[in-house]
Amino acid sequence: MKKILLLSTLLLAIFSANAQMEYKRFSLDLNGGLPFFYGDINTKIGGFNVSGRLNYNLTRSFSIGAEYSYGDVSGFNDDAEEFAFRNKYMKAMIGAHFYFFNPFHFHELCSWFQPYAGFNMGMVKSDIESSSSIYGINEEHFNDWVYGSQWTLGVKFKVSKFMDINALYSIVNMKSDKFDNHVPQYFVNNYNDVLTTAELGITLHLGGKGKEPIIWSTPPCCYEGPTDELDSLEAKINELAEAMEEMQEEVDSVQETNDALNNRVDALENKLLSIEECCSNAAKAAEAINSGNFTNNNGNNTDPNYNGGGPDGYLYEADLEGPIEADYYIISGSYAIPTNATNRVKVLAELGYEAIIMKEPSLGLNRVVVDYTDDYNEAILKVAKYRFDLDPKAWIVKKRKK
Secondary structure, eight states: OHHHHHHHHHHHHHHHHTOOTTSBOEEEEEEEEEEEEESSOOEEEEEEEEEEEEEEESSSSEEEEEEEEEEEEEEEOOSSSOOEEEEEEEEEEEEEEEESHHHHTOGGGGGTEEEEEEEEEEEEEOEEEEEETTTEEEEEEOOSOEEEEEEEEEEEEEOSSSEEEEEEEEEEEESOSOSSOOOOSSOOOOSOOEEEEEEEEEEEEESSTTOOBGGGOOOGGGOOSOHHHHHHHHHHHHHHHHHHHHHHHHHHHHHHHHHHHHHHHHHHHHHHHHHHHHHHHHHHHHHHHHHTOOOOTTSSSOOTTOOTTTTTTOSOEEOOBSSOOOSEEEEEEEESSHHHHHHHHHHHHHTTOOOEEEEETTTTEEEEEEEEESOHHHHHHHHHHHHHHTOTTOEEEEEOOO
């Protein structure tokens, strides 16, 4: 008995510690009614049964609990023996209840009406007084508890947040044939005794001030409202959501197009600036050549063959020997040591330019030619381009006239 009470107390403490306080989860059942006995005594005479049960609702549909009952039941036989008994019994049980309507969503009913079923197990103790026309009065006080299993069917009606009306019927099957302390004369009933009770009472919901008891909490299926209007409103919301998604896709598409156009405009502006700068450099180069201020690769006018510009305004004329013949050469370097010229050609090759080496025997120099042409105007544009893209000190060598 002590083990059962200790176990039930421990379970309630554990679930109490984990309780979610958005609902009332604890409840106390207080019931009273009539017991009926089925055993060796055929005729039943009513007595009384009172019970108390502490419940903890794990969910809207399932609860665990511990209960204690006390009752007085009696009966007699009117056969030849004329046997009668009276038993003042006690029951201590732990078990669970299951509420049917909540999991099956019976709409409006589950907010005020709850049928339930339960199973409990525990111990039953008897205190018997019996009498017989043959053996006289006999009293037996059993100190031992016997195992019993209890099945319960009941129904609850909501009165308020704090109280329900409770009606139930229980059947207790005991692992004993001594509940009535009677052994028939002609045979022995080896079947276990059965005690049933029909009770009526109240359920008090505890804790959670102002909160709804969890078994009466209204699920989404039980919401009372204009269903048709809600469905129509939901459909409109869905339509608006789809329309917003389409509009967002269009906005994203326009934004992507706008970004692409902006990138293209930026690229064209950069290209225009490059063309303008190139043309400006070309104009400056032409002006420098025509004015005699064109410099060599060392940045001054100290070339030994400087001729003052000549009749066409060119800074420098020379005879170059090498693999190409042209009237104008674009020079990107001049070296007395051939390996230096070769290294310059390799550097230009890495930059994407196909440079060649032309020798000027009169000075013993190796001219690195990055481009060449036979047209004067084209030479002016080319040197301006190479000054802008490659080497700000690039210059022109004109083939010496013979």
